[in-house]
Amino acid sequence: MKNEYTLFTELVKRKMNIDLSLYKEAQMKRRLISLRNKSGFADFSSYFHAMNRDDNLLQQFMDRITINVSEFFRNPKRWDVLKNKIIPDLLVSRKKLSIWSAACSTGEEPYSLALLVKEFFPSIEINILATDIDENVLQLAKLGRYKKSSLKELPDAWIKKYFTVENGIYTIDQTLKEKITFRKQNLLADEYPKDLDLILCRNVLIYFTDEAKKTIYNQFNASLSKDGILFVGSTEQIFRPEEHRFSLADTFFYKKI
Numbered sequence: 395m396k397n398e399y400t401l402f403t404e405l406v407k408r409k410m411n412i413d414l415s416l417y418k419e420a421q422m423k424r425r426l427i428s429l430r431n432k433s434g435f436a437d438f439s440s441y442f443h444a445m446n447r448d449d450n451l452l453q454q455f456m457d458r459i460t461i462n463v464s465e466f467f468r469n470p471k472r473w474d475v476l477k478n479k480i481i482p483d484l485l486v487s488r489k490k491l492s493i494w495s496a497a498c499s500t501g502e503e504p505y506s507l508a509l510l511v512k513e514f515f516p517s518i519e520i521n522i523l524a525t526d527i528d529e530n531v532l533q534l535a536k537l538g539r540y541k542k543s544s545l546k547e548l549p550d551a552w553i554k555k556y557f558t559v560e561n562g563i564y565t566i567d568q569t570l571k572e573k574i575t576f577r578k579q580n581l582l583a584d585e586y587p588k589d590l591d592l593i594l595c596r597n598v599l600i601y602f603t604d605e606a607k608k609t610i611y612n613q614f615n616a617s618l619s620k621d622g623i624l625f626v627g628s629t630e631q632i633f634r635p636e637e638h639r640f641s642l643a644d645t646f647f648y649k650k651i
């Protein structure tokens with residue numbers, strides 16, 4: 395007989411098209427049991443039925459499975475490599491860049507990209523697609539309003555130049571917003587965009603099973619243009635990149651081969 399958690403994952407998949415079985419089970423189960431208990435339900439079946447009737451419970455569930463923390467220029471040394479090596483290499487054979495920030499959360503990552511290109515490659519045309527599974531974070535990303543703590547890697551001069559401050563909230567400049575299209579996309583179920591020169595997918599692959607990761611790497615490969623680059627998070631090294639037709643371009647950067 396199927397266990398209760400497996401049945402719950404099947405119901406969630408049918409209702410929301412989110413396949414929890416592709417997320418690492420021990421970690422996900424622990425997180426969901428603690429939320430379920432906190433919400434006052436002793437088993438997954440009654441919890442699911444309550445979620446069906448109560449949008450607040452549904453949103454809390456979504457918040458628990460999607461870990462949304464982000465910040466501008468997260469792991470700044472990697473962004474230096476992006477600026478000094480990866481983008482210049484891409485521009486040897488390109489005049490414009492098509493970029494995808496996959497699992498962009500509240501937008502800090504795509505805005506960092508738009509800012510970096512505007513500062514250091516001002517004559518380059520870019521378009522950035524920024525996606526996430528969670529519509530709530532996408533709404534926040536579109537607003538582009540941040541607390542000071544998200545901006546800790548930004549020099550003061552950039553904060554002055556690219557943000558307006560009101561009551562401690564920093565709103566990003568319209569010229570950067572214009573470079574980005576925000577859209578909902580589930581990496582485990584939806585179609586992937588094509589003809590991309592650079593994909594950033596950082597700090598989400600760690601939550602997925604090895605099988606799910608393999609499928610995602612292959613889909614990323616198919617989404618990239620010739621010699622395109624995949625940029626992953628600083629705990630998300632790909633162990634055998636050649637199995638997915640990638641070569642190592644620099645630490646945490648993989649080039650399509």
Ligand SMILES: C[S@@+](CC[C@H](N)C(=O)[O-])C[C@H]1O[C@@H](n2cnc3c(N)ncnc32)[C@H](O)[C@@H]1O
Nearest residue numbers: 460461462464497499527528580581596597598
């Ligand atoms: C920790 S944030 C990463 C944000 C940003 N990339 C960074 O590195 O700072 C992880 C994001 O992955 C998203 N996510 C989780 N599962 C996803 C899926 N199946 N497809 C797309 N996004 C997903 C979550 O909603 C969350 O916003």
